[in-house]
Amino acid sequence: MERVSMEVHADLQRERAAATISSEHFAEWWAGGRERLEERRALERYFFDDPEFNDPKHISFMSYKELYEHSVAKGTRFLAKLREWQRLRAPVDGTGGLTGGLDIKTLHDFRLLISGPLGTALFQQSFPLRLHFAMFLPTLLNQGDEEQKKQWLERAWHMDGIIGTYAQTELGHGTFIRGLETRADYDAEHEEFVLNTPSLTAYKWWPGNMGQTANMVVVLAQLYIKGKHYGLQPFLVRIRNEQTHEPEPGIDVGDIGAKLGANAVNNGFLGFRNVRIPRDQMLMKNAKVLPDGTFVKGPEPLLLYGTMVFVRVLIVHDVMVGLLQAATIATRYAAVRRQSPIEPNAPEPQILDHLTQQAKIFPQIARGVCYRLAADFLWQFYQRIMQQLEAGNRKGLPELHALSCCLKSVCTQESNEGIDALRKACGGQGYLASANFDNIYGLATAAYTYEGEYTVLLLQTARFLVRQYEDSLKRKVLPDSINYMRDTTRLRWTKNLLANAVRALEIVAASKVRVAWEQIRLERKRGQSAQQAANLAGIQLSTAAAAHARAFLARNSLRELKKLQRNLKPELGGVLQQLVEIFVYDTFLRQLGDILKWNHIAVVQVTQLEQRYEQLLRDFRPNAVALVDGFDFHDRVLGSTLGCYDGRIYERLMEEARKNPLNEEPVNSSFRMHLQPLMRGKL
């Protein structure tokens, strides 16, 4: 979406003039301060002002192959221009690095940039070299020994003959990684590993960039030495020739095909047939294989767990951004679109004035803001635990792991739902590719599965919760995020509706954990094994974990709000208060079944909360446009005919339609070939 210079639509002008908050103040807070806001804007201008980064054709008109080629071309230009940016800003750095020297923080920053607004604006179907930075380099860094890092890291960082990816998942094996089949047999005589794909289901399947782009792969394979199994280990394998890019002998590699989204990722398949690599290409920071075939067990790879948590923290952030992009588009559209008079003979109102429309959009804005508060908390929690881990203290890891798992699941699922609901709130126009909901949804819904499938992660959290519940019976001290379970008092409904709602959600979570625990005990008494009992309690366990996440999200929003209100301008604090209330009540009302099951609440009290909720929607209405402006999404980031800052929805819809390649010829060739014969009865 280019910025076409058009006057801002009168309806949006009026909305902005009437707002009681300053979008710029909000944007400053949202970006984490003035400096960061300016920095981000400068980087966006640097790219968006460059016509080389303006797609000549909307990607929805491209074929799968065209999109790949287009994305690789843009991706390499992007890296070059980003290096230039670094040189301009840090001329004395001299490392030639993308953002300075290489450490895990640099890679994290790059990952944030790529999955952030700039990245998704330029690469709506994902960045085609992402896995090199997001997985290949971090794995070398975390799992290579010093010698290996010296040999590979600098080259890989500069992409000197190396484009890498990371291959774990197989065609027949996902979540349960012990089931992976790819094997690496050590040949002590030649000091080599021999990699093989013993069956169709053992083909590596899904790794990004692997189809046509990468030439090296870190492969997770079952290690065998003299026929004895030593578990999964990472191996560095060249799959394409550095000079010709032809697949190396024994390598069967290709792209797995089109998907709902992320079609520039070049997800690949990979099979091995007696592929040999030297011994020093098993990454040996942890376990080692000595030349004679002696296996040396390493320490537990604690930092690896940390990386898994880190990725989940990022995902909560990513899906929140997607949700708020969708909410921004839907809000601006609803402020310009007019339909269905409320009063007969009155002009058609902005659809944002229909209460049912407010109920579709505002809770999603509120949700996104509260997810942001949770992502910030989780990020600080993560950093605290990482410091402890580095000092050898792993005590906090299970709590962090449990919280990140259930938040990843719940935030992803609800963002998916939210984005789709916001699309639908734009009626038919939301169904158009030019509205860009398809790309936003495509990326957000992939996160439902990757890095831990929804239910699998909830069950991981649930195992932790059940253990904690047992501990709570023994009156041990509980971790902070679980502490509410010790409070067994019933809900006392007070005038503080927010506190009532949060406490009610906590009681639901605690009750559900207890019920799951009881069911497991019961099944055990009936003679079931612990595992079968857990399977039979699967529904209770997974919903308990989701309830735990919701209680956390509500409580955390309230707590963070209180902190923020000390520092924010009062009018911003007031609007944030509205949003936190909307989020908490919306969560309460969506969980009403469980809440009424586990709490004694009268109909009149529920009604009171419902009325407050509707009042809040009306109260928030005047600031809706100004608030979404404050997320400061550039038009190119939203990439939507419906969501531009100037509100020129109809001009842009028509403009995009006219760019459609089908409209380049007045008469399509189908007429002579097919339609005319049909109309002459000649078929």
Place this chain on the structure above:
Amino acid sequence: MERVSMEVHADLQRERAAATISSEHFAEWWAGGRERLEERRALERYFFDDPEFNDPKHISFMSYKELYEHSVAKGTRFLAKLREWQRLRAPVDGTGGLTGGLDIKTLHDFRLLISGPLGTALFQQSFPLRLHFAMFLPTLLNQGDEEQKKQWLERAWHMDGIIGTYAQTELGHGTFIRGLETRADYDAEHEEFVLNTPSLTAYKWWPGNMGQTANMVVVLAQLYIKGKHYGLQPFLVRIRNEQTHEPEPGIDVGDIGAKLGANAVNNGFLGFRNVRIPRDQMLMKNAKVLPDGTFVKGPEPLLLYGTMVFVRVLIVHDVMVGLLQAATIATRYAAVRRQSPIEPNAPEPQILDHLTQQAKIFPQIARGVCYRLAADFLWQFYQRIMQQLEAGNRKGLPELHALSCCLKSVCTQESNEGIDALRKACGGQGYLASANFDNIYGLATAAYTYEGEYTVLLLQTARFLVRQYEDSLKRKVLPDSINYMRDTTRLRWTKNLLANAVRALEIVAASKVRVAWEQIRLERKRGQSAQQAANLAGIQLSTAAAAHARAFLARNSLRELKKLQRNLKPELGGVLQQLVEIFVYDTFLRQLGDILKWNHIAVVQVTQLEQRYEQLLRDFRPNAVALVDGFDFHDRVLGSTLGCYDGRIYERLMEEARKNPLNEEPVNSSFRMHLQPLMRGKL
């Protein structure tokens, strides 16, 4: 998806052998009898065995333009072959018609064929000539006078120089059709209408087939005679030259661009600049304009309302089929996919053995079956009311209208949710285009908006319900589907869980209607106009209508089940009983908040129902594969690597991946052009 001849996967063989029901018996019932089943299968074979209808390339690899051209070519071949089929089967008919002579039933049958399994198998992104049959011909038939029908109908039916569509929606105007801006001014001197598009927002926008395909359009426009407004009227306009297909003078026409799905539809935009048509091209069955400009009002177009209802009845059917296709794919995939041992050291089980997986899939199968029962009821109800209408009796129309509106909304929304949940239940593989969930979802989610947007239709039902509620206070006789509102007794929880659940859902609906009515009264007392009061009660009104639909769906399932059990083989009746129970309890548990709010139900009673629900999932498990087999979806209809009858998911995933055009060359041109320079630091 071609049928590759492979042995049926052992897991599916075992599932089928162990089932207690016969898929073939189920299929016979489901198809409406042996004869219909055979007829459908014969027609499917007729097309699927013809290599001309086997796509050389998966559509997910085509560009937008390629897909259009491919679809038109296939669409015209389809019509020709269908005519041949008719000639073969009814050689003496002699009308040359598609299925005999032209009447509304013939068109309805054609519409059913096109949106049914065969149609979606051949045209996964919709049939490119659909609107000609689905809207253009019915409009001519229903709104043309005898003279006009004589002139146009036969030619249009044979597509003799005519491919038509129907243009109502405009860029700035959807639901509220009185707001349409396109105008037709009568010029009495020349006995012509002059059509104009007075603004950008007045452009016709969305009509299918309109971009490049159609050459005639029925246009809905505001009629003006001597500057006086006479409301919306239908006009027949040629937009492209019959011989050259060039747009006629004054016509600005094109395609509106790519969408989430249905990309073969060629949705178009259309603007008029002083386009003149003769007087006799206003369709005059109802209102007329005499040569001198005299406007003659016609009778109320009752049959038009009937057509609107008919389309909604069909949509309930369409989205049900989509949901069950998705459920069939997910069930077969879950029976073959193995993951995550339940017992440690045991082999990985079929994921269908995980209770959490059963809870994702089985309620959707149950939902689809119960929607089918509702669609059948609605179809009979529709036919009864149409007979009454033809006899001039319009009494039953409001009830039919109200029921069809809320069912269309609820069934569409929940099918959307269900299809997406089923896709997610297939993990990452569900995200692949070759799994075909994207096409199924794309068609089903379009129905959320078209032919009446979700909330708009719910509000229409709600208006009817509130009126009925007022009537019930005056003790009038209520229509059958509303009658439950008169029963004001509280729920008495008995051993009959099904009856409890249905009654609880009815009490929710009745309570919500009452609350909406009370809120409107309250707002009126506060001085709000009736319309503003309705806006303020919008959330109550729309959720009341949805609750009404859910209560109907549950009650109807129970009632139809009882009838069916008299005729079906006992084992089939038993499995249907399980499915109806699963559906009703699932509906109950999803609505638990409202249910507990408006009914006195103890925790232990809810728990009893939850346990019964989980037991039913386990009980249904052994018949899951056999039951979805009974829907008798041909592999080509499912079009899914994950859903084929033989369960060869991995072979097919790999086979489809290898057909990917990106894999045709070992090295993509991007390597020399972009990746190699990048790796040599030359960027």
